Each structure stands twice: as structure tokens, then as C-alpha cells.
Amino acid sequence: MEQLLHYVWKHRIFPLQPLHTTDGARVEVLDPGLHNRNAGPDFFNAKLRIDNIVWVGNVEIHLRSSDWYAHGHDRNGQYDNVVLHVASDIDAEVRTSQGKIVPQLLLQVPPPIVANFRQLLAFDNYPPCYKLIPQLSSLKIEHWLSVLQTERLERKTDDILRRLALCNGSWEQVCFVTLARNYGFGINGDAFETWAYNLPLQAAAHHRDDLFQLEALFLGQAGLLELEAVPAYHQQEALADGYLARLRKEYQFLAHKFHLTPMDRSLWRFLRLRPQNFPHIRLVQLAHLYYHRKANLSQLMACTTVLELHEALATSATPYWQTHYSFGAVCARNEKHLSPFSLNLIIINTVIPMLFAYGRHQAKDELCQRAFALLSTLRPENNHIVRMWKDCGLQVENAGHSQALLQLKLQYCDRKDCLRCHFGREYVKTM
Numbered sequence: 001m002e003q004l005l006h007y008v009w010k011h012r013i014f015p016l017q018p019l020h021t022t023d024g025a026r027v028e029v030l031d032p033g034l035h036n037r038n039a040g041p042d043f044f045n046a047k048l049r050i051d052n053i054v055w056v057g058n059v060e061i062h063l064r065s066s067d068w069y070a071h072g073h074d075r076n077g078q079y080d081n082v083v084l085h086v087a088s089d090i091d092a093e094v095r096t097s098q099g100k101i102v103p104q105l106l107l108q109v110p111p112p113i114v115a116n117f118r119q120l121l122a123f124d125n126y127p128p129c130y131k132l133i134p135q136l137s138s139l140k141i142e143h144w145l146s147v148l149q150t151e152r153l154e155r156k157t158d159d160i161l162r163r164l165a166l167c168n169g170s171w172e173q174v175c176f177v178t179l180a181r182n183y184g185f186g187i188n189g190d191a192f193e194t195w196a197y198n199l200p201l202q203a204a205a206h207h208r209d210d211l212f213q214l215e216a217l218f219l220g221q222a223g224l225l226e227l228e229a230v231p232a233y234h235q236q237e238a239l240a241d242g243y244l245a246r247l248r249k250e251y252q253f254l255a256h257k258f259h260l261t262p263m264d265r266s267l268w269r270f271l272r273l274r275p276q277n278f279p280h281i282r283l284v285q286l287a288h289l290y291y292h293r294k295a296n297l298s299q300l301m302a303c304t305t306v307l308e309l310h311e312a313l314a315t316s317a318t319p320y321w322q323t324h325y326s327f328g329a330v331c332a333r334n335e336k337h338l339s340p341f342s343l344n345l346i347i348i349n350t351v352i353p354m355l356f357a358y359g360r361h362q363a364k365d366e367l368c369q370r371a372f373a374l375l376s377t378l379r380p381e382n383n384h385i386v387r388m389w390k391d392c393g394l395q396v397e398n399a400g401h402s403q404a405l406l407q408l409k410l411q412y413c414d415r416k417d418c419l420r421c422h423f424g425r426e427y428v429k430t431m
Contacts, residue, residue: 001109002063004117005088006042007419007428008109009061010035015110021103022090025051033059040078048084050103057083065104066092116428117418127392127413129427134393136426141394144422148404151411153371156353157360166197171361173201175297175354182349183282185342191267191279195222203258204290211318213250214287220251222283223265224327234328243320244327275325281336285315300351301358304370306377309351310343344378348399375400385409 008014010032019027033046041058048055058081062068065087073079073094080096085104094102119128127133133141160174167173180196181189199221207213219225225248230238238244254260268279275281289295295313303309316322317336325331338346352371359367378399380386386402396402408421418424 001088001114002061003419004109004114004428005061005063005086005107006035007425008107008113009043009059009086011425011429013110013113013429014107019105019107021050021084021105023103025103027084027105030054041082046083050084055083057081059084059086060102061086063087064089064091065094068092068094068102112430113428116430127388127409127423129418129421129423130392132427132430133423136423138395140422140426145401145404147422148407149372149375149400152403152407153353153356155407155411156349157357160353160357171358172297175300175350176201178354179295179346179350180286182346183286184279185277185345187269187273187277188279188282191263191269192282194267195263195283198261198263200258200260203254203260207254208291208293211287211291212247213254214291215284215318216247216250217254218283218287218290219247219280220255221260221262222268222279223262224268224280224283225251226262226265229265230327234326236328237330238328241320241328275329275331276336278325280324280326281317281321284317284321285336285338288315288317289313297354297358300354301367303351306344306347306374309347309374310340313338313343313346313351344399345381347374348378348381348403372400375403381406 012029012032014029019029021027028049029046030049031045031047033043036042036044042061043059045056046059048059058079060068060073060079060082062071062085065085067087068074068085069092073082073096075097077097080098080100082096082102085094085102086107087104088106088108090104090106094104096102160178163174163177164171167177177193177196181193184190184192199218204214204217207217216225223229225244227235227244230244255262270278294315299312300309303312315338322335323330323333352374355367355371355374359365359371376398380396380399380402383402385406386396389405390396394401394405396405408423412418412421412424419428
């Protein structure tokens with residue numbers, strides 16, 4: 001409930017009657033201050049008029065005034081410049097580390113706001129504020145979705161910068177790792193990222209003109225050329241066609257030449273995975289891209305339209321894999337192209353974040369703006385989160401909207417952080 005008290009102070013949801021300190025001095029809040037989410041007082045640089053004297057300083061908020069001592073503020077010099085202590089239960093006088101008495105204000109949250117807030121926290125169905133959404137103006141909704149869209153790109157930028165540190169500052173390798181991760185399409189994302197770090201691109205570059213060698217290297221580093229990686233009911237067929245044996249022999253040569261060690265094959269997940277998403281197929285498609293020198297950083301940065309990006313990311317499989325989903329598992333002939341839907345997901349989760357992150361790094365605002373423009377051009381994603389928001393009455397018109405709603409669900413709704421959400425704040429204020 002202290003979080004709710006912060007909200008009431010920040011948005012000045014005060015009683016209609018004048019505010020007074022516990023010793024009778026009248027208080028007028030000219031500026032509640034800047035909300036501090038780190039160590040130190042809760043609000044910095046508040047501006048208050050207390051008994052006709054204007055004070056500028058910090059404000060600390062607790063449920064009970066005795067929490068001042070429980071949290072050790074009476075021994076911490078950071079709190080010596082607090083000009084007002086706010087609490088919903090005044091049960092103690094408070095002093096700074098220098099012994100100075102701090103004025104206190106009794107502030108209680110209006111009962112309707114408490115009730116609404118408790119409903120948000122207790123509601124099991126997601127999202128708890130769904131009843132309010134049809135009542136919100138389109139301008140207010142669009143503004144919040146725009147903020148969320150930027151937040152999501154910034155979070156993805158943090159992920160890319162983390163990878164950049166692991167890649168020793170190589171943006172080209174970061175692009176490859178990010179692309180590989182998203183070839184896992186969620187279920188195998190972690191495994192593909194592990195594989196990409198385990199694949200020496202400098203070694204692969206020596207054999208870039210031989211697609212068979214690249215397939216051997218890509219599949220071998222994934223641990224998928226080991227006989228134990230083939231299900232027992234497919235081993236006989238896999239051994240009979242000879243393709244696995246030739247790949248294994250080629251990989252043994254490359255592993256010896258470059259001192260390679262395959263990743264743990266148990267990291268790959270197959271349960272409830274559609275055959276077209278099997279790691280074998282995705283790795284072969286990546287080998288095809290790498291062989292044709294497609295989807296590299298400079299090429300992706302140069303694309304300005306979705307059509308150009310589809311052409312840059314288009315891939316297929318070699319003849320063996322056109323009739324197999326894994327070793328020994330025969331299927332009807334299919335060139336194994338990425339579908340337009342899958343290509344759009346790769347653009348949303350790889351190209352656009354790379355554009356935004358690289359634009360920030362190089363201080364090239366045009367790249368960041370292109371990232372937003374592409375999001376507004378692409379069709380929205382179709383997943384259970386987006387469908388749920390549609391059922392609540394939200395118009396999801398493009399990929400920018402769907403990315404914003406993913407951010408809303410993962411970073412606000414799942415964390416019950418309703419008071420930082422524009423929808424949640426509107427709900428709390430309804431009387």
C-alpha cells in the first residue's frame with residue numbers, strides 16, 4: 001500500500017479540505033517533486049508552502065511514521081534534507097541524523113482508490129483493467145502504445161549491447177547472434193543463441209564458398225551430427241542414405257582443423273515443435289543465408305522497405321532437406337522457404353532492434369526513425385496476448401501496436417505494476 005501512497009502524493013489526489021502538519025501548520029503542495037525509484041528519499045526537489053514559507057527539498061513517504069526508524073533514516077545523512085515526512089499512520093515523531101525534527105503530514109488514500117487498486121492486484125483474469133479500455137480516448141491509447149513501443153525497443157537494445165560485449169565489440173557478429181536467436185522462434189531461442197556464440201565465424205569464413213561444408217559446420221557445432229542425436233526409430237534410415245555419414249566425416253575434419261567442440265545437444269527442444277521449426281531446418285536455412293552472403297549487417301541496414309528485407313532474408317534448403325525434417329525423417333518435397341509470416345517475425349525481432357540499437361550507437365537518428373517506420377508498416381503479430389487485447393476492445397493495427405502490447409503484458413501486467421501503467425492509473429482514479 002505504500003506504493004499507492006506514493007501514487008496519491010505524486011498525482012496530488014488530496015482531500016478537499018486544507019492539508020496540515022501534525023503540529024497544525026498549513027501545507028500547500030506547489031510541486032510534489034521528482035519520484036525517485038533508487039536509494040534515497042522518495043521524492044526529490046519538492047516545492048511546498050508551509051505556514052506561508054516556501055520550502056524546496058525532499059519528501060519521504062511511509063505507511064507508518066515509525067518506519068522512518070525501522071529503515072534507518074535517522075542514521076542516514078541522505079535524509080537530512082527531507083522537508084516533509086508523509087504517512088498514513090502517525091505513530092512517532094521523526095528526527096534526522098542531526099537530531100532535527102521533521103514536519104509530518106497525515107495523508108490517507110481515498111477509500112474508492114484503495115478499493116480499485118485492490119481489485120487490480122486481486123483480479124485473476126488478464127488484464128484486470130479491461131472494463132475501462134473501451135472508455136479511453138484513442139489519443140490517450142495511442143500515446144501510451146507509443147511510449148511502450150519505445151520502451152520495448154530500448155529493452156531489446158540493452159540485450160543487443162549485452163551481446164556486443166560478449167562479441168568483443170563486433171556488430172557483425174552481434175547481428176548474426178541476434179538473427180540466430182530469433183531463428184529459434186521462441187522455443188529454441190536460448191539454444192540458438194548458445195549455438196551462435198559457439199560457432200567461430202572466422203573459421204566459417206574460410207569455407208564460405210562450400211555450402212556442404214557450412215552445413216557440416218553448422219549442424220556439427222549444434223551437436224546434431226552425433227548418432228545419439230538421431231531418434232532410435234530413424235537411425236537405420238539416417239545411416240542408410242549416407243548423407244549423415246558424409247556430414248559427420250566433414251565435420252570431424254573441420255573440428256580437428258579449428259579445434260572445435262560441439263554444444264550440448266540436450267539444449268535443443270523438440271516437444272510440441274512443428275517439423276518446419278526443427279533446429280536442423282533452421283540451421284540449414286542459416287547456412288544458406290551465410291553461403292549466399294545475405295542478411296549481414298550492412299545489407300540489412302541498407303534496406304528501407306519490408307519488401308527489400310524479405311528479399312534479403314529469403315532462404316531455402318538444400319535438396320536433402322527438401323525431403324527431410326531431420327536425419328532419416330522423410331517428408332513430402334518442400335523447398336523449406338521461410339513463410340512471409342516468419343520473415344515478418346525475423347524483421348520485427350532482429351532487423352528493427354538492430355536498426356534502433358545501431359542507430360543509437362552511431363548517433364544516426366535516421367536509423368531509429370526507420371525502425372519505427374517499419375513497425376508501422378508491418379502487420380501486427382498474431383499471438384494469444386495480441387488476441388486478448390483485441391477482445392478487450394483495443395485496435396491493433398500494426399506491428400508497433402503488437403510490440404507495445406507485449407511490453408505492456410510482460411513489464412506491467414505480469415508484475416502487477418499497475419500504477420506505472422496509464423491504463424491502470426486511469427482505472428484507479430475512477431470513482
